[in-house]
Amino acid sequence: LEQSVVDAALAVQDGNGHSYASASGDDTMNLDDPSSYGSTCIRSKNLRSSIMNWAARAKKKRNSTRRVNVVRVLGLVDDGSESEHEDGYEGHMELKEADSIRRSLVDLYRGLKLLSNYTVINYTGFVKIIKKHDKTLPGFKGQLANFLDETVFHRNKAIELLINRMEKVYADWFCFGNVREAQSKMLPKQGDILEMDWTQLRLGYRLGMAAILTIWVCWDCVWGMVKDGNSTIGGREAFPVFRMSGCLILLHWFWGISVGYWTRYRINYIYLFEFNPRFVRTPIMIFNDAVDETLVFLVLMLLYYKAGAHDIPNIAPPGFYALLLLLYTLKRLIFPLEVKKHLWLAIKETLFAPVTPVTFYHSYVGDVFTSMVKVFQDMVWTLCYFASGDFLLPSEDDSSSRNNWQQTIWYRNVIIPLVCLLPLWIRFAQCLRKYTDTGKRWPNLANATKYAMSQTVTLFGAFHPLYLMRENDKYVYDEDGELYEQSSARFSLFQWFWLGLFLASSLYSYCWDIYMDWGLGKPEHGFLGPRLMFPRRSAYYQAMFIDLFLRSMWVLSLIPPNTGAQFEFPSYLHAVTAALELFRRTMWGFFRLEHEHKSNASGYRRVEFVPLHFSTEIEHKYKKDKEHKGAAVLGEVGAVTVVVIAVCAYSITAAQKATNDLAAP
Numbered sequence: 001l002e003q004s005v006v007d008a009a010l011a012v013q014d015g016n017g018h019s020y021a022s023a024s025g026d027d028t029m030n031l032d033d034p035s036s037y038g039s040t041c042i043r044s045k046n047l048r049s050s051i052m053n054w055a056a057r058a059k060k061k062r063n064s065t066r067r068v069n070v071v072r073v074l075g076l077v078d079d080g081s082e083s084e085h086e087d088g089y090e091g092h093m094e095l096k097e098a099d100s101i102r103r104s105l106v107d108l109y110r111g112l113k114l115l116s117n118y119t120v121i122n123y124t125g126f127v128k129i130i131k132k133h134d135k136t137l138p139g140f141k142g143q144l145a146n147f148l149d150e151t152v153f154h155r156n157k158a159i160e161l162l163i164n165r166m167e168k169v170y171a172d173w174f175c176f177g178n179v180r181e182a183q184s185k186m187l188p189k190q191g192d193i194l195e196m197d198w199t200q201l202r203l204g205y206r207l208g209m210a211a212i213l214t215i216w217v218c219w220d221c222v223w224g225m226v227k228d229g230n231s232t233i234g235g236r237e238a239f240p241v242f243r244m245s246g247c248l249i250l251l252h253w254f255w256g257i258s259v260g261y262w263t264r265y266r267i268n269y270i271y272l273f274e275f276n277p278r279f280v281r282t283p284i285m286i287f288n289d290a291v292d293e294t295l296v297f298l299v300l301m302l303l304y305y306k307a308g309a310h311d312i313p314n315i316a317p318p319g320f321y322a323l324l325l326l327l328y329t330l331k332r333l334i335f336p337l338e339v340k341k342h343l344w345l346a347i348k349e350t351l352f353a354p355v356t357p358v359t360f361y362h363s364y365v366g367d368v369f370t371s372m373v374k375v376f377q378d379m380v381w382t383l384c385y386f387a388s389g390d391f392l393l394p395s396e397d398d399s400s401s402r403n404n405w406q407q408t409i410w411y412r413n414v415i416i417p418l419v420c421l422l423p424l425w426i427r428f429a430q431c432l433r434k435y436t437d438t439g440k441r442w443p444n445l446a447n448a449t450k451y452a453m454s455q456t457v458t459l460f461g462a463f464h465p466l467y468l469m470r471e472n473d474k475y476v477y478d479e480d481g482e483l484y485e486q487s488s489a490r491f492s493l494f495q496w497f498w499l500g501l502f503l504a505s506s507l508y509s510y511c512w513d514i515y516m517d518w519g520l521g522k523p524e525h526g527f528l529g530p531r532l533m534f535p536r537r538s539a540y541y542q543a544m545f546i547d548l549f550l551r552s553m554w555v556l557s558l559i560p561p562n563t564g565a566q567f568e569f570p571s572y573l574h575a576v577t578a579a580l581e582l583f584r585r586t587m588w589g590f591f592r593l594e595h596e597h598k599s600n601a602s603g604y605r606r607v608e609f610v611p612l613h614f615s616t617e618i619e620h621k622y623k624k625d626k627e628h629k630g631a632a633v634l635g636e637v638g639a640v641t642v643v644v645i646a647v648c649a650y651s652i653t654a655a656q657k658a659t660n661d662l663a664a665p
Helices: 002-010 035-042 045-062 089-136 145-149 157-174 179-186 198-228 239-264 269-273 283-308 319-334 337-351 360-370 373-387 409-438 444-463 488-517 537-557 571-599 630-663
Strands: 475-477 483-485
Touching (some): 089 179, 157 179, 198 630, 239 269, 319 337, 337 409, 360 409, 373 409, 537 571
Antiparallel strands (some): 475 483
């Protein structure tokens, strides 16, 4: 229990995610002196100086002797002075820093309250156990009474002192010294995590719009054409553009789900990834962005398909809608810059492996890259498609020069194989750099071997396709042009060679996932790990089974497309296999971060301790950020409703007119 109190105090963090106290430093708590619990936390120079320095700078800017109170700055009291602290970008950053500190205090306070409740539950449980003991063993009655009185969870004064101290600090900094107001603001409200706001309403109705558009796209672009015996949208020329954008949007959805799971189960991804907490987006924010991207994607896909089928006026070539989608995707990948800057810096440093040092976030990005091989292939295809000008050609143009760049040697035998190899090479180089920095052969060289085997699969697929042997290759020509029958033994040997290479790479990668990345597979713990942060044990077994199946599909995706390989997936399944691989990588990330949080498995951190992740959800929004006000959301709902009604009315009128025209003699 004493260590729990220490850990709770260590959870106070500043805007950069650093702890204010160190259990091994000079500011350690004196467990024999309960008053030191609060004083240690409040002695933190970083926490108090961050607020005081900010207030001094703000006061100096305004040239006013008026007291600058953090309450007004955070917008907790509406006194009409909002215009006074619109001081540009620097003031905006200072406001976010102050809000981050306030949320950290609230999180610590609520955690201490839970810890206090936990001590009461423990004391109650021991009372019942001792009572049962005295009934069962009357001869030893009363011997454990003194033990119970001396337990730490019975004397929880240290926790109460720290709670009172946190209330006083919060009141002084944010409530003008009003302790009652501080208690009201710091305690969790009834159902505050589930409280509805306008942002959630906006997300809900846009999800409904996306669902309707998805059904429309599937009906018109897939089932309608299959029913008529024609090609689906997957057979259209620019479909790889939509497949690439769709996979990126799906990855955005998966990232929001990952953040939600890590937050719910207290996995401190912000600390592990070394994110700046001031720019971390909550799951609801990520989902709002993802649903907007999904709506644009579905609308442009529907327009592209309708334009190619001549169901809408021929305003522009069908490829023009694919170009709009590309431009929109680039815009979403870059902006907002303050949020995406950290990601692009990490991508740059990941691409320069092994020149740059490897962090845990760099290795995570590299692993995600290995799951995006199909996406990268579609990116290359998209660039060539638009650079060649083929998107400007009408859909009826069947000229021989259309997309002829796909058959060139530089595209099929150079660029595409390099794209398949690049993610594997990046992780291979990262492992070598990690070995150089640490001098540890295990697990760095063993991990490098895993990626080397995967690269071998790709190399054989691109340059020496031994697996291409088929039954129709039974008769071949020799050097003199004579036809002879090929040895079936040689055919069988090559087939076994490819099968062995494929199985070895798949099983090696799968075993590494289970034992090294997830920390599972321990027989003494039911083939799981010693400590589990997710509550359902069955989820671990299900993930292990799913990973085995999807790992094999991932290895097959390393074969370059259009090589004629016997094991190659059909082109119409590429979108499905790419989506399944992104799902597998997301599932892998859940347990990978759990294992790293618990044990520092890969040695990326100098200390074993990772503070628990605290989040108050609705308090995670900054007051200065763009918010979706109620009037704006309701106005948007009304506008969409009017448009839908107008379209329906026009469709009904047009259908009735067409019926009357057909019925007229």
